[in-house]
Amino acid sequence: MQTPELLMPAGDLEKLKFAFAYGADAVYAGVPMFSLRARENRFKTHGIKEAIDYTHSLGKKIYLTVNIFPHNSKLDPMINAIEQMAELKPDAFIMADPGVIYFARKIAPQIPIHLSTQANNINWASAMFWRDLGVTRIILSRELSLKEVRTIHEKVPDIELEFFVHGSICMAYSGRCLLSNYMSYRDANQGTCSHSCRWQYKVYKGYEENPGYEVAATEDEMTEDGVYDPVYRPLEGNFYLEEQQRPGEFLETDEDEFGTYIMNSRDLCAIEYLQELKDAGVVSFKVEGRSKSIYYAASVARTYRKAIDEMELGIKPTFDYVTELAKTANRGFIPGFLVANPKEKAQWYEKNVQLQTHEFSGVVREIMPDGLARLEVRNRIDVGQEVEVFFPDFRDDFTQRIGLMKNTDGEILDAAHGGAGDIFFKFERPVQPGVLVRRERV
Structure with missing residues (x-):
């Protein structure tokens, strides 16, 4: 094979x-x-x-x-x-x-x-x-x-x-969704999804003549292929979503996870x-x-x-x-x-933020004649900070602390910020353009 x-x-x-x-x-x-x-x-x-x-x-x-x-x-x-x-x-x-x-x-x-x-x-x-x-x-x-x-x-x-x-x-x-179109008039099936499912919503409970429904499944309700086949039972009352940017607009729903990002996969x-x-x-x-x-x-x-x-x-x-x-x-x-x-x-109900243990610091763009590397900064880098330098091959990776940093005018820096221009500093081992730098998040 x-x-x-x-x-x-x-x-x-x-x-x-x-x-x-x-x-x-x-x-x-x-x-x-x-x-x-x-x-x-x-x-x-x-x-x-x-x-x-x-x-x-x-x-x-x-x-x-x-x-x-x-x-x-x-x-x-x-x-x-x-x-x-x-x-x-x-x-x-x-x-x-x-x-x-x-x-x-x-x-x-x-x-x-x-x-x-x-x-x-x-x-x-x-x-x-x-x-x-x-x-x-x-x-x-x-x-x-x-x-x-x-x-x-x-x-x-x-x-x-x-x-x-x-x-x-x-x-x-698999992406067959109309929520974005409904919430922001951007059709996911035309390539313009606004990711409305990941917005923050408040949940309210109401009572009307027609009750909502909740999933009440057990392990016995799985098919032999491992597919979930739920049974539904009536709820007392209905539930409504209020999107954070649309106060006063209530959308009926039968989800009952209160105060959470209920569609945030x-x-x-x-x-x-x-x-x-x-x-x-x-x-x-x-x-x-x-x-x-x-x-x-x-x-x-x-x-x-x-x-x-x-x-x-x-x-x-x-x-x-x-x-x-x-x-x-x-x-x-x-x-x-x-x-x-x-x-x-x-779903991750608590919030809609990206989890990650490390942060992208920058990418090596050029090795200068004096041996310094020109680094395009993507997120803040500080002198003395430990960074991880990583390559296509894991065996080449190494860590080091940031030493002397200069900007394009030759001025010595204590810190560099993403979007503020490239910096120059020396790596402790050989690198080449395309090598990436990251640091552990604190």
Whole structure:
């Protein structure tokens, strides 16, 4: 069985380059106007060409996402975009809408189609349907258990399976959500999600003729595939949400977690289940996060690269993968639905802030003739502070304290701030452009 592919997000060309430098086998990038990260997508057509050319120069792969659900007004420009993108020879298109797939198959039959997770493929019959329509790979819904993934592969072995292993989780079925549209008139299915599910809401209880309902499930209500099948019982009264920025507007709901971020999903981390996913038939491990930083891209890529390599060598993990991943922004990790429904553990009710044990300090941009390094500062750095310098290969990492720092005018600094210009200082060991620096949060 082949080594699974590590597929990383590429929100722009810089993130693409860091993803590859730190271990990715392939990346996915958004087609301008037509991907579900339209607001964060910095690629333009000429940038897509540069990205594809750069990727292929490394002998690696790039998949282009065209996964919105277009209204009639977007069909003609989308067809034109598909024609333009096809000429650039990406390794696949990622698509969800049947009409878009239909046009892509007619316009560029030579380019493989990967079915987006937005299509919500959760059973083997759907996999068979899409295979017969010419789809070569299915990006399965995050809501599946390992047993369900294995069954899909056993029933339809002649289609590739891709699975998200890391990143943010949508509170709706694989992103099929109307909440953003309702709250802020930004349609998630057109690529402009405002993440309304992560806003702060107050909860009020009221009484009307029609009662609400609450989930009252027990362990006995799990199906043999590990799917949650709840039973509902009536509540006394109804419950209403009031969003922090909309006082006086009450939205009826049957959620009963008072004063909390009731839709704020924790993050997916399946790094401890890679072997099980491979055994279930998954050929590509996908990471979410096109809108996240180069620090996230590099840190997550190298950790999953190390985990995959050690898995393939048949050796036990040489360090705690989850602890390493916790050095990047996260909302607390869960393994999704792989082994069971996470139920109340799926949400972090207390607040909507990013958890992480470390903070991105900066990136080395250049080594000067005098041996000093030019560092682009991303967050505050102080003289005397201990920082961790990390590379694509964990064995090269080291820590040191910040010594003499100078700004671009040669002035000696006690502290440097993100956005205030580059600084120069000397590392204790050799470094090269692209090496990242972080510090432990206090």
